[in-house]
Amino acid sequence: MSVTAFLTDSTLCIGCKACEVACKEWNGISEDGLSWTGFSYDNTKALGHSTWRHVAFAEAADQRQWKLDGSPRPAASMAANWQFSSDVCKHCENAGCLEACPTGAIVRTQFGGVFVQPDVCNGCSYCVVACPFGVVEKNKQDGRAFKCTFCYDRQKAGMVPACAKACPTESIKFGEIEDLRLRAQERLQELHGRGMADAVMYDPTHTSVGGTHAMFIVRGDPRTFNLPPNPELPTIYNRRGWKSSAIGGGLLLAGALLAFLLES
Amino acid sequence: MSQPAIPIEEERLVEIRREAERLGQVQGGGVRPAGAPFPQASPETGYYGLPLLKEPQWNWAIPLYFFVGGAAGSSGVIATMAEWAGGNRELARQARLLALGGAGLSGALLVYDLGRPARFLNMLRVFKPQSPMSMGAWILTAFSTSTAAAVFADLVSKHWNGLPVRLLGGSSKLFSTLFGMPFSNYTGVLIGATAIAAWNREIDMLPLHFGMSGLQAAASLLELLGNDDSRALNLLGMLASALETFEGIRLESKPERALAPLKHGPSGWVTRAGGLLSGPVPLLLRAAALAGGNRQMRRWAAWSGIAGSLLTRYGWMRAGHASARDFRLPLEI
Numbered sequence: 001m002s003v004t005a006f007l008t009d010s011t012l013c014i015g016c017k018a019c020e021v022a023c024k025e026w027n028g029i030s031e032d033g034l035s036w037t038g039f040s041y042d043n044t045k046a047l048g049h050s051t052w053r054h055v056a057f058a059e060a061a062d063q064r065q066w067k068l069d070g071s072p073r074p075a076a077s078m079a080a081n082w083q084f085s086s087d088v089c090k091h092c093e094n095a096g097c098l099e100a101c102p103t104g105a106i107v108r109t110q111f112g113g114v115f116v117q118p119d120v121c122n123g124c125s126y127c128v129v130a131c132p133f134g135v136v137e138k139n140k141q142d143g144r145a146f147k148c149t150f151c152y153d154r155q156k157a158g159m160v161p162a163c164a165k166a167c168p169t170e171s172i173k174f175g176e177i178e179d180l181r182l183r184a185q186e187r188l189q190e191l192h193g194r195g196m197a198d199a200v201m202y203d204p205t206h207t208s209v210g211g212t213h214a215m216f217i218v219r220g221d222p223r224t225f226n227l228p229p230n231p232e233l234p235t236i237y238n239r240r241g242w243k244s245s246a247i248g249g250g251l252l253l254a255g256a257l258l259a260f261l262l263e264s
Numbered sequence: 265m266s267q268p269a270i271p272i273e274e275e276r277l278v279e280i281r282r283e284a285e286r287l288g289q290v291q292g293g294g295v296r297p298a299g300a301p302f303p304q305a306s307p308e309t310g311y312y313g314l315p316l317l318k319e320p321q322w323n324w325a326i327p328l329y330f331f332v333g334g335a336a337g338s339s340g341v342i343a344t345m346a347e348w349a350g351g352n353r354e355l356a357r358q359a360r361l362l363a364l365g366g367a368g369l370s371g372a373l374l375v376y377d378l379g380r381p382a383r384f385l386n387m388l389r390v391f392k393p394q395s396p397m398s399m400g401a402w403i404l405t406a407f408s409t410s411t412a413a414a415v416f417a418d419l420v421s422k423h424w425n426g427l428p429v430r431l432l433g434g435s436s437k438l439f440s441t442l443f444g445m446p447f448s449n450y451t452g453v454l455i456g457a458t459a460i461a462a463w464n465r466e467i468d469m470l471p472l473h474f475g476m477s478g479l480q481a482a483a484s485l486l487e488l489l490g491n492d493d494s495r496a497l498n499l500l501g502m503l504a505s506a507l508e509t510f511e512g513i514r515l516e517s518k519p520e521r522a523l524a525p526l527k528h529g530p531s532g533w534v535t536r537a538g539g540l541l542s543g544p545v546p547l548l549l550r551a552a553a554l555a556g557g558n559r560q561m562r563r564w565a566a567w568s569g570i571a572g573s574l575l576t577r578y579g580w581m582r583a584g585h586a587s588a589r590d591f592r593l594p595l596e597i
Contacts, residue, residue, distance in 0.1 A: 037312075039303065039305070039311075039312040039314070040305070042312075045314055046311075046314055046315070048318075056305070056311060057305075058305035058306075058311070059304070059305060096459060099392075099394050099395060100395050100396075100397060100457075100458075101392075101395065101397075102387050102390070102392060102395050102397035102398035102400075102401055103383075103386040103387060103389055103390065104386075104389050104390035104392070105386070120383075120386060120389070121379075121380070121383075121386075122378050122379065122380045122381075122383035122384060122386045122387070123378050123379015123380045123383075124377075124378055124379075124387070124397060125320070125321040125322060125377075125379070126395070126397040126454075128318045128320065128321050129317075129318070129320050129455070129458040129459060129460055129584070129588075130457075130458055130459060131317075131318065131459060132317075132459040132594070133316070134315065134316050134317040134318045134459075134588075134594075135318075136318070137318055137321070138321045138379055139379075140321070140379070142379070143378070143379025143380045144379050144380060145379075220307070221306075221307035223307045223310060223595045223597070224305050224306055224307055224310070224311065225305070225311055226310050226311035226314065226316045226591065226595070228316060228594040228595055228596075229595070229596055230596065231459075231594070232459070234457045234458050234459055234464065235394050235457060237456055237457040237458075237464050237467040238394060238396065238453070238457050240456075240467045240468050241396065241452065241453035241456045241457050241467045241470070241471055242453055242471075243468075244449075244452065244453070244467070244468055244469060244470065244471040244472045245446055245449050245450055245452065245453050245471035245472075245475070246446075247471075247472055248445075248448070248449040248452075248471050248472040248474075248475030248476065249445030249446055249448065249449060249475065250445070251472070251475070251476075251503075251507075252338055252341050252445055252448055252449075252475060252479055253341055253345070253441070253445055255479070255499075255500055255503045256341050256342050256345035256346075256349075256496075256500060257345050257349050258499075259345075259350075259495075259496035259497075259499040259500050259503075260345045260346050260349040260350030260352070260496045261349045261350070262495070262496065262499065263350050263352070263494065263495050263496040263499075264349065264350045264351050264352070
């Protein structure tokens, strides 16, 4: 069983939201985002319990037609820069939600994805604050936490995840993770060769997250798409926290011991 | 028809167009569309300034649980020490009952917050040292079981104090103390080991802070239950309020931006009020009581400490919400 991944190439994304729709249809997620946010053509804003693919619309438009000195700007610099990128659960190599889950509902599948078992989750919502990407969310009506399943059911049947299947431009690529990493590097070289020097890969391998199973190629700074530069696994704080807890406990015990010894 | 404001607005519009033609931008005021400046997607503003992280989804019961659990855990330790070191069996009995009641209420509050309360036992499916929530569930279970066993042993010992009862009493009190220590403060680890900046930046102090807040609440509750003549409780209250005063000064003097929700806005004012009521106010009142003041001062100190401890928990929780909404923190802008 090979370890799989997504490579979402925003330079190919046309913002059609077929991935959002295919995801909802296959996974039977309740509707949301039928109203306009006003943030370009985005209508779901962020990933959540009912949005497992989210197409971000970044209008980075410098549309001023005149320079400050009054001379006209060349047409090329006037053009609005409209980028789309389909966001998804990152399926972290070291996943905050998985480590935090107290019931063992969140597991690592044989494909390397992070999966919330709906028959085990009891809705404690600790994974919600443990995710450094703000992906997993509790559905308050249902009571349980939900996020992208990496189409675990489809993958078990040897099928491609619904979003990748539906993507008309192959912006969402699905495949074996090491293979995709190579393809990402090739694609970046190709883009750089075409003059898109700002094309970068988003795959935070340098932090405690240790890389993701959902990588992105975006142009410019990934922060434009709310991708954090240094996401950290919350378990890195455990040791310091328990040390403080031990000091606090010791202080309580010693304080009580002394106070009552003094009194008696 | 007189000519109302319309032509004037037209004139202003033409003016603005001229200015825009000349400068490429409009300097003067005049037209300011509702909602401007509009959010943008950029490295400086993130994705339209929308929050990156999700806010905590716990309801009101969880900060209340932090308060109740903190008081119960501390009370369990106080009970054993009062009995073993102080020989004060009456105070020990009350403290142990407070600990047991608190542990029971803690469980009820936690189950109430679950999205699927019927599945609360799933918490004990796994033992996961890397998950503070899992550790907390086990600590709560062990603390309530041992405290209940201690209360049971004390009840039986009134009628028959054979070796089995003494063994049960001794071991259950030992375990109640051992688990009471982490139970009084692990909630600081729980929220500290998360992706929320206002919480995780304080991981080194949060458990100690929450533990002292719990001790404050436990000592104060026991005083109000009729033990306002116990010098030991006053000393414990002083220890807690002294450390809470120190914690307040430390937080106030740390200029880190991630800690802003603990000082500004509604969450900041709740946290600050909690800090005052559990730090300097009871500290001064207790010192005065120690220096020959009256019991009334200690009762005031106790009420202040209880209110302060409760406000502290709600303040920190609200600060976590405010911190999660701030997209600049995870984006390092």
